[in-house]
Amino acid sequence: MSLELPVIQPLSSPDAETGFLVEVGFKGMRKAFFTSPDVTLRANEWVLVEVERGRDVGRVKSVGGVARKKCGSAPGDVTPILRRADDAEVHQLYALRADEERVRRRTRELVEQHGLKMKVSDAEWQWDRNKLVIYFTAERRVDFRQLVRDLARTFRTRIELKQIGVRDEAAQLGGVGRCGRQLCCATWLREIKPISLQLAKDQNLSLNPQQISGTCGRLMCCLTYEHDAYLAARKRFPREGKTLRTVVGAEKVVAIDIFRNLVTLQDENRQRRVIPLDQLKAETVAVPAGERPAAAPPAPEARPDLPTPQSPQRPPRRPRRAPERRPE
Secondary structure (H helix, E strand, O other), X not given: OOOOOOOOOOOOOOOOOOOEEEEEEOOOOOEEEEEEOOOOOOOOOEEEEEEOOEXXXXXXXXXXXXXXXHHOOOOOOOOEEEEEOOHHHHHHHHHHHHHHHHHHHHHHHHHHHHOOOXXXXXXXXXXXXXXXXXXXXXXOOOOOHHHHHHHHHHHOOEEEEEEOOHHHHHXXXXXXXXXXXXXXXXXXXXXXXXXXXXXXXXXXXXOOHHHHEOOOOOEOHHHHOOHHHHHHHHOOOOOOOOEEEEOOOEEEEEEEEOOOOEEEEEOOOOOEEEEEHHHHHXXXXXXXXXXXXXXXXXXXXXXXXXXXXXXXOXXXXXXXXXXXXXXX
């Protein structure tokens, strides 16, 4: 008996146009794509890259064909990686990450002094200290021009204030969800897609916002994980509210249970029964073409010993009296 080994896709080789594509991740969810002539780079290695204004140190996330698939379309104009980062450069990066707590506290103090309605979420030093990014959330537009001047005077570097949403804030700060695990957006979920309430309706979940919302206050990202499976499973069942003709008669589909393969039916006398899906398919009667699947329920027969209910009639209107004419 021969054992067939799985075929492993080889990594793409560097070429003259794009080179060896590498995905480099930075603090939080920030990432960028670079090229490298060194094909021996592997994931979790620290590299020194050239950014817009200066240099920065990041960690390799993926290389070769995996990075090209994450990039999607053509990478376009990407800069090459300078080299691998040594131990001293990595140690300097860790020192800057420890100093960001002090920067965040000082920034919050300046925000309170200016009376601005904004929440400072996080701060990020560039490796060469030529740039400092301050992340904040705000409900409305904030005029922080004077705040930028004070920050530049305090930290002696270029300041960039970047407004983010509450979902991006949760992904950057991290936390623990109601499932007891770390937030998906802060660990492995690299792209935060919009979540709508229709996903909860398709899965027959409670529409209470407190039960289907995450730590950020928005709908949980995990609502999308099983959504396609629910849609595929519901295609096997008749639509809720549809009237079917079975061996019992005209019955209406009240509810379905995709986990137990059960269907709840209700007849014209409002009597319900729960049957498996296979039994429903066997009991369903084919409807001839051009005929409706079920007729309207018959009207109740009039009994002679009971008075026939009559609709209430309005009393006749009293005729208007003609105005009396006074003699001139």
